Amino acid sequence: MQDENVSVVAETRGLVKSPQDMFAGLFIIAFGLACLWASSNLSGGRGANLGPGSFPRGLSFLLMAVGGIIVFQALTVVGPRLEAWSIRGPVFVLGAVLIFAMTIRGTTLNIPGIGRTDLLPPLGLIVAGPLTLIVASLASTERNWTQTFIFSACMTAFCILLFKVALRLPIPVAPWAGW
Amino acid sequence: MDMVANLALGFGVAFTIKNLGLCFLGCMIGTLIGVLPGVGPIATIAMLLPITFGLDPVGALIMLAGIYYGAQYGGSTTAILVNIPGEATSIVTVLDGHQMARNGRAGAALGIAAIGSFFAGTVATIVIAALAAPLTRVALLFGPAEYFSLMVMGLIFAVVLARGSVIKAVAMVLLGLTLSTVGQDLETGADRMTFGWPELSDGIDFTTIAMGMFGFAEILRNLESPETRDVLKSKIGSLLPNWEEMKRSVTPILRGTGLGAALGILPGNGAVLGPFASYTLEKKIAKDPSRFGKGAIEGVAGPESANNAGAQTSFIPLLTLGIPPNAVMALMVGAMTIHGIVPGPQVMEKRPDLFWGMIASMWIGNLMLLIINLPMIGIWVKLLKVPYRMLFPSILMFCCIGIYSVNNNPFDVMITAFFGLVGYAFIKMGFEVAPLLLGFVLGRLMEEYLRRSILMSRGDWSVFVDFVNRPISAFLIAIAVLMLVISFLPAITKKRNTVFVE
Numbered sequence A: 001m002q003d004e005n006v007s008v009v010a011e012t013r014g015l016v017k018s019p020q021d022m023f024a025g026l027f028i029i030a031f032g033l034a035c036l037w038a039s040s041n042l043s044g045g046r047g048a049n050l051g052p053g054s055f056p057r058g059l060s061f062l063l064m065a066v067g068g069i070i071v072f073q074a075l076t077v078v079g080p081r082l083e084a085w086s087i088r089g090p091v092f093v094l095g096a097v098l099i100f101a102m103t104i105r106g107t108t109l110n111i112p113g114i115g116r117t118d119l120l121p122p123l124g125l126i127v128a129g130p131l132t133l134i135v136a137s138l139a140s141t142e143r144n145w146t147q148t149f150i151f152s153a154c155m156t157a158f159c160i161l162l163f164k165v166a167l168r169l170p171i172p173v174a175p176w177a178g179w
Numbered sequence B: 001m002d003m004v005a006n007l008a009l010g011f012g013v014a015f016t017i018k019n020l021g022l023c024f025l026g027c028m029i030g031t032l033i034g035v036l037p038g039v040g041p042i043a044t045i046a047m048l049l050p051i052t053f054g055l056d057p058v059g060a061l062i063m064l065a066g067i068y069y070g071a072q073y074g075g076s077t078t079a080i081l082v083n084i085p086g087e088a089t090s091i092v093t094v095l096d097g098h099q100m101a102r103n104g105r106a107g108a109a110l111g112i113a114a115i116g117s118f119f120a121g122t123v124a125t126i127v128i129a130a131l132a133a134p135l136t137r138v139a140l141l142f143g144p145a146e147y148f149s150l151m152v153m154g155l156i157f158a159v160v161l162a163r164g165s166v167i168k169a170v171a172m173v174l175l176g177l178t179l180s181t182v183g184q185d186l187e188t189g190a191d192r193m194t195f196g197w198p199e200l201s202d203g204i205d206f207t208t209i210a211m212g213m214f215g216f217a218e219i220l221r222n223l224e225s226p227e228t229r230d231v232l233k234s235k236i237g238s239l240l241p242n243w244e245e246m247k248r249s250v251t252p253i254l255r256g257t258g259l260g261a262a263l264g265i266l267p268g269n270g271a272v273l274g275p276f277a278s279y280t281l282e283k284k285i286a287k288d289p290s291r292f293g294k295g296a297i298e299g300v301a302g303p304e305s306a307n308n309a310g311a312q313t314s315f316i317p318l319l320t321l322g323i324p325p326n327a328v329m330a331l332m333v334g335a336m337t338i339h340g341i342v343p344g345p346q347v348m349e350k351r352p353d354l355f356w357g358m359i360a361s362m363w364i365g366n367l368m369l370l371i372i373n374l375p376m377i378g379i380w381v382k383l384l385k386v387p388y389r390m391l392f393p394s395i396l397m398f399c400c401i402g403i404y405s406v407n408n409n410p411f412d413v414m415i416t417a418f419f420g421l422v423g424y425a426f427i428k429m430g431f432e433v434a435p436l437l438l439g440f441v442l443g444r445l446m447e448e449y450l451r452r453s454i455l456m457s458r459g460d461w462s463v464f465v466d467f468v469n470r471p472i473s474a475f476l477i478a479i480a481v482l483m484l485v486i487s488f489l490p491a492i493t494k495k496r497n498t499v500f501v502e
Helices: A002-013 A020-036 A056-076 A088-105 A125-137 A145-166 B002-014 B016-035 B039-054 B057-079 B090-141 B144-161 B167-179 B206-224 B241-263 B270-285 B298-313 B317-321 B327-336 B347-349 B352-382 B387-405 B409-426 B434-454 B463-464 B473-486 B490-501
Strands: A109-112 A115-120
Touching: A002 B057, A002 B270, A056 B434, A088 A115, A088 A125, A088 B206, A088 B387, A088 B409, A125 B387, A145 B002, A145 B270, A145 B387, B002 B016, B002 B090, B002 B298, B002 B327, B016 B039, B016 B057, B016 B352, B039 B057, B039 B206, B039 B327, B039 B387, B057 B090, B057 B298, B057 B327, B057 B352, B090 B241, B090 B270, B090 B298, B090 B317, B090 B347, B144 B167, B144 B270, B144 B317, B144 B434, B144 B463, B167 B434, B167 B473, B206 B327, B206 B387, B206 B409, B206 B434, B241 B270, B241 B298, B241 B317, B270 B298, B298 B317, B317 B327, B317 B347, B317 B434, B327 B434, B347 B352, B352 B434, B434 B463, B463 B473
Parallel strands: none
Antiparallel strands: A109 A115
């Protein structure tokens, strides 16, 4: 009875019985290949003396083998579909983190041909904090601007008091004012 | 009697005003952050690591241990009051703990969790003190081959204990090992897999992976499902369990402590298994198993004791062998390294004050949890009512400041964002991240021991399974293979799934 159900599902899904596993397996194989390529310039050593390349290369082959097994499983065992990815969460949450990284001490790009260019000046926690908090808040579907602004101001003040004043971590708060 | 003298030395170190204060502060902040839903001990410790940088090594480790216990206990509080397990080990507590809360016995559930944890912590402290010296002597018998085999066994354990597909967990371990090779080669100094980025030649920082994959990815996952947090609205009631409940809890606490302590010693995150094992055992031997899942106090007392016992005995592999058995202990390695201490058998001899002081502080930390948490439950409840739309930006902010402060380097923050995305992709592909972290942590050591073993055996790869000359190594590999084979057997696979579903 149960077997019948499974085969029905399997037929409707065609060749790939578990899209999630298929994707996972292919990812692992691709990662293995990338590592093999990245470690191709490293010496594998000689005889008893393993070189810097032996361990990574050995792992690459193992990864590809395991990826192969997962792909094989995806073709034979019925499993879940690949879940949909949401865009809002990753974009705003990780965007907020990137903004923190780029503003806390400024960003300098090294563009070939032009040289080192300042993209952003060091802004410190006093600017990076509210920016990070507000952008991160956009990831949630609920919106209340007043609350968000008050909250980010209070939270930033709290972080400055805790990390800079109380714990004395060397994090720049307002580098343009020498703090 | 050495043990008594050693413990006395330890208590002498821990019982200074400063160290007591640090222990207290650690427990307090640890609980504060650990209570937040979706923030487990790994993220908590990674976040709070920088605040211990300015302290002396003894104080820093005492404080970190306090943070760890606090985070653990905070997770249990969330599990009981809200229907959300903070992390893997408190999943079981949710089952009966939250039901008890619904029945109006929230106070008793919290109380017995604290009492059970304290008892388990006391026993575990004695176990550590008793086992540390003999195990350190065993460690001295270990050569590179034995260390390598032990780590293989640890990783296999982690694979077998991970939720979901075994083969996918193997893939994660391998991925972790591969990531650990990024950066300069220890022997030749050659840059490996850095793609020419100078920022990567020091290797990838463990905190960035842990925070990205556990902290950020978890936030992304939580944002997807609309919030259903039902914080207990009724009264918490008296924190002291009544006489009947006490009587029911005594033997589960004893059994849970035993199970948890024993499983915690295993390399490869055996501590995770403690609460599950305890719950299954209590349910099996109960006179009326149907009470479980409806608010049976045994289902809180046993697993919580097992949880705390395991959390503490998992220090044993780290302190005696220098091998972190799980991600939390890996963070401890990071903290110790920052203070110039290389974990391993030599710590006990070279820094007895630090070693025994930390062990003594474990017990003090447990006592403090009991004293500070019970009166502060009201505050934790208020904290649990903060809506997620304000909670997650704050968590994000703390994470950013934490990562930045490890090396004062904004590049680390960017790498973490990248790992957050990777962690999110892993969730979508059905991968469990914990094995990856362990692989990453053990990777460098493993490679070093592998290369040394092969060098010493003059290229003979059979050195690891040589039953005549290297019986310990061969034995460890045999256990590892056996475990792996068993985990692939269909009957076990089925059982394994039910254990984790329950």
